[in-house]
Amino acid sequence: MSAPSGRLSGSLGAGAIVFMVVAAAAPLTVIAGSVPIGIGAGNGAAFPATFVLCAVVLAFFAVGFCAMSPHVPDAGAFFTYVRAGLGRPLGLGAAFLALATYAAVQAAVFGYVGAALDELVTSFGGPSVPWWAWTFVLMALVAVLGYRHIELSSRVLGVLLVAEIAVVLVLDVVVAVSGGGPEGLSTAFLQPAQIGSGAVGIAVMFAIASFIGFEATAVFRDEARDPQRTIPRATYLALAVVGAFYALSSWAVVSAWGDSAVVAEAAANPGTLLISTVTTWLGPFAGHVVTILLVTSLFAAILSFHNVAARYWYALGGHRALPGACGRTHARHGSPHVASLAQTGLSLVIIAVCVVAGLDPVAQVFAWAAGVATLGLLVLMVVTCLAVLVFFARTGADRRTWHTRVAPVLGLVGLAVCLVLTIANFPTLIGGSTGLALALGAVLAVVAVAGVVVGLTRRESAPTPVPSTTDPSQKELA
Template sequence: MASSTPVADASATTHDPRRKLGVISIALMIIAASAPLTAVGGGFTTSFAVSGNLGVPLSFFILVAVFIIFAFGYAAMSRFIDNAGAFYAYVAQGLNRSLGIGASMVALVAYNLMQIGINAIFGFSVADLFASVFGWETPWWVWSMFGIAIVGLLGVNRIDLSAKVLGIVVALEFLVVLVFDIVAIIAQPEGVSARGLLPADLFGPGVGVAFSFGVAAFMGFESAAIYSREAKDPKRTIGRATMLAIAVGGIFYGLSAWAMTVAVGPSQVVEVAATQGPGLVFGVLAEHAGTIFADIANVMFVTSIFAALLSFHNAVARYFSTLGREGVLPGWLGAQRALHGAPWAGSVTQSVLGIVVLFVFILAESAMTAGWPAEITPLYPVLTMFTWLTSSGAAGLTFLMAIVAVAVIGYFWRNHRGVGVWSRLIAPAIAAVALIVLFVLMLMYFNLLLGQVDENGETFSTWLTWFFPTLLILPLFLGLLWAQRMRLRTPERFAQVGHGSHD
């Protein structure tokens, strides 16, 4: 494992006017990426429906433990690395530059899958909102296009504007979900029980799918380091914000998922989620809290998804920008706004990718509407574009975090830098093993995740079963090949990989 030269003290740059984000601001950006109301209304219901697994609540508490353990090493390393490339820089400095480039390719694919997939449920939810409130029937993809445009516009502007927007949205989201949890306990058609929290409920058919959606709900906590160049005190802010986001978000998710089983009954939650989708949440609220509050919650659901779109868009834009500045990708991707350093080129690139993928699913829907190769369902964008892309992205980021956990060990191997043995060795080792197990479970149940189940309940495989896993792993090897090319043709750029650009 390669050692690396520590970068310049991040505290020396605190005078930079771009450094405006504190612990709370970054924690809000992290939580916004997973979007509490989006996780409850979209992620939880889809997880119950697709996995058929009642142990969804327990999966969150297990993931809290895994991610907290991972965060010890991650936060320790963040004290010494000030690079908006986050995972990419950590692997480059902890293992070697070639693996860092490979990791950057995996990260780009995974984050783009997450962001583009969320855009599908945004379009579906806006269309559903207008249909339920005003009776206006509009195509879901029109609103997905609208979301791409607005998020792209904010993406090329000041980061502190985004933080303010997300802060307000996240606070309101927590309030709505809290009301749902209280209403669920009051409703309790089958009483209050521990079902959903028992190991037997989780460890059975569909466990990999449940973990996939669980990881997707958490995704965003690892993005704290992406904002290192905009943090007031990177040495402390990043670690504290990460821990805060995992603890608050994870426990809240676990309790809310359990409340969902109580709201409609453990014996009914899978079936209701499969037929109603996000409507499960708003139906419960309408019945027990009133139609007006349910409509308000529906609006908040849309703004929640928008918050997640914006947060992941910012993450992708910063990856593009960092890789462009360091010469891994074309230099023009590193272009920033002169006034406040917003990565406008990366932002525009992400928006273009979103439009291209959206058109692919629009064409697929048109073919299915015509009866080929299968019949269309009202939940098409949720069960295909949203489910396939976000779950694939979550699997990719799980794979990437396992590599990062090993990189933490490598980074502190020769120079402990005053970090204790738990944070630099034991915690990352445990995290690496746990994350690899999670990744394998996700791959084992990928055909179930894609809805490849016949009339007898037996799973089958198609080219899609192999397409998405390949899409996650292949970039690592392509990145290694590209790294070899850089090392031979542009050694000065290769030496800079993962160690900061001179901008």
């Protein structure tokens, strides 16, 4: 007899993985939150084209990302890519940065969902309670789902995702078939002058932030049915679904109001633009449904990001960069249960600090943490593009020019431009304070440096089989 492998288990197909990563993008929340800001403060009625441009840049990134996937068989995503291309210290720096990035985005949505759920309950005549009470209740539910087998999370996310996408697609179809609002169907997204007008940097920043999560397909490698085929398919499919949905739905919102009217409405009432549009075109009942689905959309995003972050804890535990217990899997569920609990604990600490500090759940917790996550993700993707180029140049493992050179270079250039624009507009994203922007950016830098230091001071250690703590017989084998 031998010790159990300690690896994650599952038989997720491309569709199930797509559900989880698209749910992380919270498509309904993007249409309700990011789109009004992109229209009102960005490049106006041409904002839908920004989604297309960002999707193209991310597609270049995805080509190299998927080409390298068969050569990095661990579930650490950014960690394993950067380690294989640029060495273990930088790999661990990327891993720590990724963990901080996903923890930040999960904290952001935890703040938002607490406020949104309280508003929903009070709108139906229920009692008003502090936002953090709802947040802690949902945190407990996420902890239970994250502890169990990944298949359960995928089913929950699948149901919630279908519901939120369906209601917006109904709006898209009705607006398109009706020929739009008073100004007809918008053509601003086809006009280069319109696309380049206004604050393009802010438009790009909010558009690229809306794709957070699509790259997490590689994190579920160990739980995929056929990793070498499933992961690339899921990555391309997730990017295509999200990009098409964002572009189509934001165009429908613009067309419903008209090019000039939508900019004024988005600037004046960004928080209610989608609800007002749905209520006008589909009726009051549909407006109430969207309000409810906004909450479920946020919950789906939280659950998906929790699963991603837990698998970073798992990968780092397996490589002894974090306590080895994080690399254990549950005997029955095949889940990274210790890593999941660690991520829940981190979220609990972050939200508790925000509560004690008296931060506003939307204007501060959500805005600041989402800004940190956007910046962190762009840095990770830029470094990953470099890792892909270096890996194939050094090893010659794949000699396809487009997949290993051209597309990664185009992705690197495009992402670098997005990163520069995000840094320039970062103070705007987190509320206008340059000092706060520097402080939050410094947190990411310190975390990344800490990972590099761990890589330099701890010897390389391959993942070792760690038995589950839930089976006494396996403890003896260890």
